[in-house]
Amino acid sequence: MNQHLPESAESAEPTGAYRRRGPFREGDRVQLTDNRGRLHTITLTPGEEFHTHRGFYRHNDIIGKPEGTNIVTSSGIEYQLMRPLMHDYVLSMPRGAAVVYPKDAAQIVAMADIFPGARVIEAGVGSGALTLSLLQAVGDQGQVHSIERREDFADIARANIEIFFGGPHPSWDLSIGDLADVLPTVAEPGSVDRVVLDMLAPWENIDAVAKALTPGGVLICYVATATQLSRVAEDLREDGRFTEPVAWEQLVRNWHLEGLAVRPQHRMVGHTGFLIMTRRLADGVEAIVRKRRPAKGAYPVDEQWSEEDLGERIPSDKKVRKVRRDVTAHRDELVEHTGEDSGQDDDA
Numbered sequence: 001m002n003q004h005l006p007e008s009a010e011s012a013e014p015t016g017a018y019r020r021r022g023p024f025r026e027g028d029r030v031q032l033t034d035n036r037g038r039l040h041t042i043t044l045t046p047g048e049e050f051h052t053h054r055g056f057y058r059h060n061d062i063i064g065k066p067e068g069t070n071i072v073t074s075s076g077i078e079y080q081l082m083r084p085l086m087h088d089y090v091l092s093m094p095r096g097a098a099v100v101y102p103k104d105a106a107q108i109v110a111m112a113d114i115f116p117g118a119r120v121i122e123a124g125v126g127s128g129a130l131t132l133s134l135l136q137a138v139g140d141q142g143q144v145h146s147i148e149r150r151e152d153f154a155d156i157a158r159a160n161i162e163i164f165f166g167g168p169h170p171s172w173d174l175s176i177g178d179l180a181d182v183l184p185t186v187a188e189p190g191s192v193d194r195v196v197l198d199m200l201a202p203w204e205n206i207d208a209v210a211k212a213l214t215p216g217g218v219l220i221c222y223v224a225t226a227t228q229l230s231r232v233a234e235d236l237r238e239d240g241r242f243t244e245p246v247a248w249e250q251l252v253r254n255w256h257l258e259g260l261a262v263r264p265q266h267r268m269v270g271h272t273g274f275l276i277m278t279r280r281l282a283d284g285v286e287a288i289v290r291k292r293r294p295a296k297g298a299y300p301v302d303e304q305w306s307e308e309d310l311g312e313r314i315p316s317d318k319k320v321r322k323v324r325r326d327v328t329a330h331r332d333e334l335v336e337h338t339g340e341d342s343g344q345d346d347d348a
């Protein structure tokens with residue numbers, strides 16, 4: 001049951017919707033933006049005042065006003081008022097662990113096809129950022145079961161989620177423990193539609209995930225480094241119960257918009273993480289392995305890294321000899337015509 005809400009409003013609307021539309025109400029979070037783009041976020045409380053070095057204003061003057069209103073402080077400074085969108089909230093909410101950025105959460109929801117009514121397992125919950133997007137996507141008829149090994153992080157996530165939705169979400173369960181131990185106790189084999197893993201070592205849980213997922217179900221993992229990505233991919237292939245994995249990253253570049261100066265912004269978030277996705281095959285079915293010609297040495301036995309291990313094309317000695325011959329001949333020709341000698345030796 002959502003706290004702070006009139007029962008009629010709660011029953012008439014999907015969870016959290018009441019908090020995100022209509023005139024400002026008591027308990028709403030409001031984002032105030034000044035003319036330099038600086039933000040303050042407040043929770044509307046009757047009788048309270050918000051003081052800044054640029055004057056003060058009363059919460060009562062905001063309650064009842066529509067979103068998109070401007071207010072002027074006692075010192076004449078203007079602020080624009082909006083409810084924070086989910087991505088604003090995620091980037092400003094308290095964190096225990098690092099959060100999945102909204103751009104990646106959007107990819108996860110879209111690419112893993114998190115649908116209304118879906119049964120989703122998520123681990124770990126961290127600060128609950130991704131959980132918000134998952135809950136929003138499955139809606140009140142779905143189910144998100146989050147598993148987190150750290151109780152302190154779980155508490156932070158629970159608080160963040162309840163603040164955002166205005167109370168507990170009816171589709172959310174949270175268990176404390178390791179995914180591999182907890183998952184078999186909370187999901188019947190073959191009953192889960194989607195699994196989302198954001199943790200250090202997702203490969204440790206492939207067996208538990210394979211047992212829980214329904215045929216055709218999706219596993220998507222968010223990892224920070226290329227070495228994790230490689231390990232997940234190889235272990236999924238080795239397991240044999242999954243389709244050939246696909247991996248990608250998403251770069252978002254914001255644009256500066258001012259008169260004729262319309263161009264990408266100079267700064268951007270260069271790296272957050274990689275996504276890797278696969279689907280559960282029916283029992284007893286073997287993955288169709290895509291025909292590919294891995295570079296010789298792409299799967300090293302002795303872990304000695306070489307260009308070959310990384311799939312780089314190594315030119316043959318013959319090719320290198322030819323390039324060398326051609327380029328030095330070209331240089332000699334130029335010297336003959338211009339009479340200039342760079343003074344460098346061919347073998348240098």
Ligand SMILES: C[S@@+](CC[C@H](N)C(=O)[O-])C[C@H]1O[C@@H](n2cnc3c(N)ncnc32)[C@H](O)[C@@H]1O
Nearest residue numbers: 097100124126127128129130149178179198199
């Ligand atoms: C980067 S955080 C997750 C952040 C979260 N997705 C968010 O958007 O806020 C990774 C979390 O996974 C948890 N974790 C790591 N391995 C786990 C496991 N095997 N089972 C459950 N939780 C695990 C960690 O304690 C940590 O809280």
